[in-house]
Amino acid sequence: MDFTFSDEQLAFRDALRSLVDREIRPVANEWEHSGRYPTEIVAAMREMGLFGITTPEEYGGLDLDKVSFTLVFEEIARGWMGIAGILGSHNLSCWIIAHHGTDEQKEQWLPRLATGECRTGIGLTEPGAGTDLQGIRTTATRDGDDYIVRGTKTWITNARHADVLPVLVKTDPTTSPAHHGMSLLLIDTASDGFEVSRDLGKLGYKGTESCELFFDDVRVPRSALLGGVEGRGMQQALSGLEIGRLNIAGRSVGIAQASYDAALKYAKEREAFGRPIADFQAIQLKLADIATQTQAARLMTYWAAAKADSGERIDGEAGMAKYFASETAITASLESMRVHGGYGYSTEFDVERYYRDAPLMSIGEGTNDIMRTVIAKALVGGSLSIG
Known part of the structure; x- marks a missing residue:
């Protein structure tokens, strides 16, 4: 067993940290509270090639291994989780296009998406359909060589900056089961x-927009049908969620690590009764808990990512990592706030942002209750074994 990153991965992590320290940390609080879009940060991420991390090299992407992919989201989220969301939806969409698109679709979109010249996200959720995607109502009706799309999508990341969106629709609303x-x-x-x-107002996850979309008789050529065959949309979308859950797990570890870093720094600097509060056992216990849970979440996350690199299915492993890491992010941010006392509630300190960002990790890419059912099915079915 080797629990260390390769030299290449360590060098990549250093480059990511340099980007975060230079471009993201200095402006995160101010821009987050003002609602300013992070145009300059997006440009810096484009320059580093981060919009192409799931795109094959033949189309100009980096095609990162899954461990390095997960590193991207941990390190960016340590600086500002909302920025990681810009990359997450984009690269999930690129992965889906790369794995399921026709040759023509890949040639049309992937080279420009890999460089960030074009942007994307993914249109799945609707006002009445989140976890239950089979309940979507957006339809695509054939009209000659086109589809006519009618419906609504909501909570769509990157919507205002996207040039193309893979959108889940019902091409045959009468079929049972619905996903066919x-x-x-x-x-x-x-x-x-x-x-x-x-744009939808949010508690956290700022820096990127989350929007409601309307499709009012949108005419879409049949050549835009992903893969060229109807009835495969649900499988195509769900296939991307495994790596999507690595993305969320990585972001969660980033939030937890940032919460720990802030708590440790504050505990060493803040004095009470003439001593740093880090000398008091009550604070030491909190620091120990945050550190232990964060490291456990990190190991579980990269265990799942490493298994993904072996080519095996990781629905159970990714579910475990996403579930545990996101719960850890919530706990770590709350305990860090408690270490900070009243200052933890101040908008001048980063920790209140971590506290607002963390809950989304337990919802995104499938709620944690859904993750528990995914894990259980993998255990019962034998695709996941423990011990």
Whole structure:
């Protein structure tokens, strides 16, 4: 067993940390509270090639191994979790296109997506369908060589900056089970009838927009059907969620680590009764708990990522990592706030941002209750074994 990163991965981590320290940390609080879009940070991430981390090299991407992929999200989230969201949805979409698209679709979009010249996200969730994607109501009706798309999507990351969106639709609403009639369409956001209606207000996860979308008789050519065959949209979307859960687990570890770093630094600097509060056992116990849980979450996350690199299915492992790491992020941010006392509640300190960002990790890419059922099914089915 080797629990260390390779020299290449360590060098990559150092480059990521340099980017975060130079471009993200100095402005995160100010821009997050003002609602300013991080244009300069996006440009820096483009320059580093981070919009192509899941795109094959033949299309100009980095095609990172899954451990390095997960490192990206841990390190970016240590600086500002919302920025990691910009990369997450984009690279999930690129992965889906790369694995399921036709040759023509890959040639059309992947080279420009890999450089960040074009941007993307993914349109799955609807006002009445989140966890239950089979309950979506957005339809795509055939009209000659086109589809006419009608419906609504919500909580869509990168919507205002996307050039193309894979959108889950029902191409045959009468089919049972429903997922047999669902498809993904690569919708050009410049199409007539496509509208980003509003940005949704959020507790945290700021820096990137989360939007509601309307499709009012949007005409989409049949050539935009992902993979060229109807009825495979649900499988195509779900296949990307395994790496999506590594993304969320990595972000969660980043939040937990940032919470620990802030707590340790503050405990060494803050004095009470003439001594640093780090000398008091009550604070030491909190630091020990945060550190232990964070390291356990990190090891579980990279265990799942390493197994993904072996080519095996990791639904159970990724579910475990996402579940445990996201719960750890919530606990670590709260305990760090407690170490900070009243200052932890101040918007001048980073820890209140960690506290607001952490809960989304228990919801994104499947709620943690869903993760527990995924884990249980993997255990019962034999694809995941413990001990």
